[in-house]
Amino acid sequence: MARDTLQYKVGLFIVSTVALILATAVLVAYKKDLFADLATYRLLSGSGEGLSQGMPVLFSGFEIGKVSALELSEKGEVLITISVAKKHARWVRETSAFTLEKPLVGSPRIVVKTEDPAAPELSADKIVPIKTIDDINEVIKKAQPLVERIQSVADNVDKMTNEGSELNKIIADTRKITKMLSDKKSLLEMATGDKKGQETLMRTLEQVAAITATVDTTVKRIDSMTAKADEGVFGDKGSLATVNNILLDIEAKFKRLDALIDNAVTMSADLQGTTQDINLLRKDVDETVSSLRQLLQDVRNSLPFDQKKEIKLP
Amino acid sequence: MIRLLALVALFLSCAACSSQPAPAWQNEGVAQLANFMQRYLEGDDRLAGIHFEKALEHISRTGDPALVGRLYLMRCALGVASLIDSPCEEATRYAGDPANDAYRAQMAGGAADRKALPPQYRDLDAAFAERSVAKVNAALDGIDEPLSRCIGAGLAVSRGLFDAATLETAARAASEQGWKRPLTAYLTKLRELYAAQGDRQREQETQRRLDIVSGTGGEKSE
Numbered sequence: 355m356a357r358d359t360l361q362y363k364v365g366l367f368i369v370s371t372v373a374l375i376l377a378t379a380v381l382v383a384y385k386k387d388l389f390a391d392l393a394t395y396r397l398l399s400g401s402g403e404g405l406s407q408g409m410p411v412l413f414s415g416f417e418i419g420k421v422s423a424l425e426l427s428e429k430g431e432v433l434i435t436i437s438v439a440k441k442h443a444r445w446v447r448e449t450s451a452f453t454l455e456k457p458l459v460g461s462p463r464i465v466v467k468t469e470d471p472a473a474p475e476l477s478a479d480k481i482v483p484i485k486t487i488d489d490i491n492e493v494i495k496k497a498q499p500l501v502e503r504i505q506s507v508a509d510n511v512d513k514m515t516n517e518g519s520e521l522n523k524i525i526a527d528t529r530k531i532t533k534m535l536s537d538k539k540s541l542l543e544m545a546t547g548d549k550k551g552q553e554t555l556m557r558t559l560e561q562v563a564a565i566t567a568t569v570d571t572t573v574k575r576i577d578s579m580t581a582k583a584d585e586g587v588f589g590d591k592g593s594l595a596t597v598n599n600i601l602l603d604i605e606a607k608f609k610r611l612d613a614l615i616d617n618a619v620t621m622s623a624d625l626q627g628t629t630q631d632i633n634l635l636r637k638d639v640d641e642t643v644s645s646l647r648q649l650l651q652d653v654r655n656s657l658p659f660d661q662k663k664e665i666k667l668p
Numbered sequence: 669m670i671r672l673l674a675l676v677a678l679f680l681s682c683a684a685c686s687s688q689p690a691p692a693w694q695n696e697g698v699a700q701l702a703n704f705m706q707r708y709l710e711g712d713d714r715l716a717g718i719h720f721e722k723a724l725e726h727i728s729r730t731g732d733p734a735l736v737g738r739l740y741l742m743r744c745a746l747g748v749a750s751l752i753d754s755p756c757e758e759a760t761r762y763a764g765d766p767a768n769d770a771y772r773a774q775m776a777g778g779a780a781d782r783k784a785l786p787p788q789y790r791d792l793d794a795a796f797a798e799r800s801v802a803k804v805n806a807a808l809d810g811i812d813e814p815l816s817r818c819i820g821a822g823l824a825v826s827r828g829l830f831d832a833a834t835l836e837t838a839a840r841a842a843s844e845q846g847w848k849r850p851l852t853a854y855l856t857k858l859r860e861l862y863a864a865q866g867d868r869q870r871e872q873e874t875q876r877r878l879d880i881v882s883g884t885g886g887e888k889s890e
Contacts, residue, residue, distance in 0.1 A: 663690055663698045665727070665738055667771050667786050668705075668745055668815045 393443040394422065395436050395476055397452050397464070397484045402432040404454060404462045404486070411436050413466045418442035421464065434484065436464065447473040452484040458493060697726035701739065705815070708746050709847035737762025744775055749818035749838075751825055751853040777826055788816045796827055804829050805837065814841035818850045825857065832861055852881050 383389060399405065402424060411419035419438035427433050438446055450468040464484065476482070514521045587593045704719035720743060727735050740759040747754025756772050763769055770784035774793065782793050788811045795803035804824045811817045821838030824830040835858040842851035855878045862871040 663694050665698060665701065665735060667738060667767065668742060668813065668819060 387439045391440040392419075392437040393440055393446070394478055395438065395446060396478070396481045397434040397436060398427070398481050399432045399434060399454065399484045399486070401486075402426075404456050404488075405432065405434060406462075409461075409463060411438060411464045411466060413442065413445045413468070418445060418466070433481070434464075443475065445471070446476045447471065448476055448480075449473040450476060450482075452482055454484050454486045456486070456488045456490060458489040693726045693729045697723050700726060701742070705742070705746060708743075709750075709815075709842075709845070709849055711849040711852070733762040734765035734768060737765060737768045741768055741771055741775070744772075745819050748775055748822035748826065749815060750850045751822055751857060774823065777823075786816075788813060789820065792820050792823070796823070796829060799829060801829050801831050801834070805831070805833050808834065808837050814845050814847075817841045818847070818854075821854065822850075832858060835861065848881055852878065855881065 405421065405424055407421055407424055409421040410417045411421065419436050419442065421434055422437040423435040425433050425435075445468055446466060447468050447470065449470050450466050450473075453465045453467070454462060455465055456462045513519060516522070585592065589595075700719045700723035704716050704723055707716035707719055720739075724736070724739055727739055737759050740762065741756060744754050744756035744759060756775055759768065759772050763772070766781065766784045767786075770781040771786070773780040774785060774789065780793060782790050785793060791810055792804065792807040795807045801824075804820075808817055808820050808824070811820055818838045818841050821830065821834055821841075824834050835854050839851055839854040839858060842854060855874055859871050859874040859878065862868075862874060
């Protein structure tokens, strides 16, 4: 009896376990829409790169279906068959756009976008072209100019650091200057290349200082002389007083000169009248001389002995 | 008598009718040229210059380079006659006339085309070629025109083919015409020659003549 009881319990345990496993599997399959009715749509792509069977189909980031089949058309294009659960088929419309996205990180997928949910439902017979967004290639395209710039900078740096480059020469010159600075006593000595240059400059500066002192003394003397000159020029018996007296005298003479000029103006007017008379007289004289010349020519022409004259060398 | 006078009057009127009167430029040009020569030889440069310009103005109206060149040659010749070094540069610009070119060559002391020279200078040119002072003096004596004689003497002096007789001949010709400029030049040259020869008496006589010409001789005599 006890033995039968044990066997019964073991059998019950195994059967219940298997039943539980099956129930769990059925539940999971149900949850995964394995038993749901499916709607199929057909898409068309120029290339099958990045496409694979089982690839998810997303709508608003939610998986509504999968790629169920891939095949080549007669034109060599790729026909994609996607399966979407019937309950999600309402999101697939005539105006829906299908895009194959290849993200930089993650696996490729097909994304459905529907702007107008009220549009007619997409027919299973219609083949819709699919767009491709390749993030990796876009990134590569954008990065290409940057890479070229980096390459150019690298080339320039290479040229600058080459042996015999300008930068190397500058560094060599800098070393020389640094060495000269460390060897020489001063910048002046380095500039002149003569150790005596600095000493000469110092002596010159000392002489300039002496000259400055001399100039200072001279300026003081000039100040003294200027004071005396002021007295000589602006004093009561100075030059300025004398000049004033001379100016007064000149002023008086100018008044007399004005009277003379008035007389000269009067004489000039008289002379103008005389000049006009002289001009008339000159015209009369010219006319007379011209008439006389013509008369003389007429007389010569009428003389029998006045024939052609020859100009002979003496 | 009346018939004779009437005949003469008729002859003169016919002569006037038949002769061609000289053009005005010729009358004026020749008259101004004569005045220029006279004033130059008298030593009046100002008036001589005026008359030369007038003569040039009249003669230039012809547009004849030979005539204009001859005018400049005459001025050059007057300088030679007065022992003044006068290059005939202006005359060179009007070269082309054979007579003018020969005359200019003679003035410059070069070889001249003797046949193209004025007749009075041909014997003189031959004497120059022989470099004979005696023949030069003889050729000068053979020249009738006083001015040509002075010019000839000037040419002889410029060539160094002269002596006291040469200078006396030229001075006599200038003296007879009252030409102060060439007379002064030849008397001065003559005095220098006598001084070089040590002939003191003739030197003083020549100086006295120079004083008279210069107008200081009368004051000295007083």
